Amino acid sequence: MIERIHQDLMETFKDDPGRLKHIFGVKETALKLAQNIPNIDQDKLIIAAYLHDITKGKSQKYHQDMITSYFSNDILKAYTPPLYHAFSAAAYAQATYDIKDDTILDAIKHHTVGRPAMPLIEKIIFISDYIEPNRPYKVCQEVREIAFQDIDLAVYHAINNSINLFSEEKHIIPKIAYAARDYYKVTSGQDPIFETDRLSFYFAQKNDAPIFHRWWNDGNLMVSVGFEDGLNISLQKIEQQIEKSFIDPEATKLMIVYHKATKTPLGEASFGEFNPKDKSMRIGLKIGDLTQQGKGYGKELTRGLCQYIKTAYHVNTIYIDTLLDNKRAQKLYESLGAETLEIKRRFWKDPKGKWRDVIFYRLKGGNHG
Ligand SMILES: [Fe+2]
Ligand SMILES: [Fe+2]
Structure with missing residues (x-):
């Protein structure tokens, strides 16, 4: 299956080398983060990394249709349009590859702003998307250094940075992002709040x-x-x-x-x-x-x-x-x-x-x- 997805990726993004570079960057970073973790399922990591942005170039209508047919309208209300691609990608994974494994599907769905209490694979995909080496921003590189020491602390900083950036740009931020930020603030030991x-x-x-x-x-x-x-x-x-x-x-x-x-x-x-x-x-x-x-x-x-x-x-x-x-x-x-x-x-x-x-x-x- 991984080989099929790889071919799909090369075809889908043949005119978007930047996107491809990013997706391979996420995969490499995820595998690097998983290196010292025993018993982690590398295939799941690779599949989630490969598919997380697979629908990124699709129209707003495509995202909405996929989300309403595979999940629920509530997602359209809870998230903002730039984040819909994560859910349409999970729907695509189900539709095209018959993927039913929630570890993979959830890692794809929540790669944009995270959520509280993410399972390990989901957390690795989330943070890899933020820190992969092709991300040009200085804040991402700072979080990258933290990620290899303390993944929860890195997740906290990544979400907090995203919230502040969205807020400066006057975007609406989904509540789940705040809940995730608070959750990882506590689990990374930054008490009192x-x-x-x-x-x-x-x-x-x-x-x-x-x-x-x-x-x-x-x-x-x-x-x-x-x-x-x-x-x-x-x-x-x-x-x-x-x-x-x-x-x-x-x-x-x-x-x-x-x-x-x-x-x-x-x-x-x-x-x-x-x-x-x-x-x-x-x-x-x-x-x-x-x-x-x-x-x-x-x-x-x-x-x-x-x-x-x-x-x-x-x-x-x-x-x-x-x-x-x-x-x-x-x-x-x-x-x-x-x-x-x-x-x-x-x-x-x-x-x-x-x-x-x-x-x-x-x-x-x-x-x-
Ligand atoms: Fe994405
Ligand atoms: Fe991404």
Whole structure:
């Protein structure tokens, strides 16, 4: 099969020597990266490398037709047109070579912006596409040097560079790229994700679940968000939620916030409903350690979180909401310059069956106060 694909490549790109050079560069780089990895399937690497850009010269209509017939319309919504070729190439691999192996198909599909938790072959193809020697850019060469030492760190830099480049060029960036960037930032050991004067912010991990379990089931703490008996949620459920928040691009991201000095847990921050098109996001926060209230941590946490999502996700509109009964939260958000969008009466029925009113705010990027 490899020989057939090779001939196909030579024919498809006979008038595009640059593309051919790139594709062979990806193959060579992938094999070099795999050199010291035992038991890696080199044939799969070669097939994925050969086919990753096979439909690159095709029309927009071709990409769309292939994607809708082999996968789903959701891909057209989740990705931007310049990235469609990855999915039409995977469809082509299925159609032309009857390739059913998900390792190969996924490596082709995700070679443009990656995704969280890529299997090894997928990760190698992704990074090889970025660093192959014919890439002229200096940033690619810098990542190349890292890739042979620490592939996760290289993947992080590659995705982060791409996000920043797309953003400068005013392209819409798929959410999955941000999720992948965050994932590899953590797996390459770059914790905490960010810090403020007194606080350190980490993406929640499975081993943080007992802390959330304590907080979320504590009625004294949860009464302010409408659960006077706590959430009554199991440790296992929380572990699943944390896992999802870290992997799924659509899920709300959960962060745990520590005191920088004492390394003790203070509270949580979350952000979701990310809309890369209108550059908006909804945030939430909670101080889990009630003894720490009244020390300005809520303000520091909110401001830090806003600053972070503004730079890391290129967001400029931030939404936040709270129960109308929660005067402490309203005072905090208003002190940060939040403007009231609306008050929705009887918006939510709490577990005791009582209707609750909710106030919705917009925080303009968190520069206020
Ligand atoms: Fe490509
Ligand atoms: Fe490529």
